[in-house]
Amino acid sequence: MNKVMLIGNVGKDPDVKYYDADQAVAQFSLATTERGYQLPNGTRVPDRTDWHNIVMWGNLAKIVERYVHKGDRLYVEGKMRYRYYDDKKGQRRFIAEVYADNMELLTPRSAANTAADPTSQNTNAAANNANQNAASSSNASIASTEDDDQLPF
Template sequence: MNKVMLIGNVGKEPEIRYVDHGVAVARFSLATTERGYTLQNGTQVPDRTDWHNIVMWRRLAEIVEKYVHKGDKLYVEGRLRYTTYDDKHGKRYSITEVWAENMEMLTPKSVADNKSAADVK
């Protein structure tokens, strides 16, 4: 089974593109943070933030285009996709993406509305 569940904050404004026959594709980064703690011996373990590349297709991408902005908190559910490619100099790159199948917006509506109003000014 290939299943990923993440709760995090959108790192930048989503990038929306339309491909074959008007199919929407949204791409954005999502930051998840594991809170730091103190060990019994007093050692401090700092917060750890991981960044995830999220890809959404069709209707989910259209929803992202209208309602999701940098800083919003989201629940994302999907599956991992791995891609490798070689650049023009022959250097190999690996990309890990979460292809989302479900999303829930967790930012309260009033906070999102205030952010949108501030962007317009």
């Protein structure tokens, strides 16, 4: 079995397509980088970035559609698959893909929201105000309930 585990950054927003009875497939590229280093003799070896084609099916594809965006850092686990096709010029092209069966978003949601939507700070502020107002009103109702418990009747 060709099990693959990758940690990298999404190269572009996922391309999600639907077929047969609400089934989905998502495809996107993932960049992994091996950091450069310096050899004992002083030779500098530069960073090396590889690009991987990621394919996700079903519910995982739907999750990717909602939460994964260009630049997000992901952990992807899956199996290597190889296929080929003949292009318009008759040249045989080979493609290596990772058919993912597990994924974890490593980008903090607050950073992803801010990067993806500059207006999200206003939306988040409004949501926080609404949560604080709800908490204040629920605290007020708890306080009035506690006062009612001390009534003699």
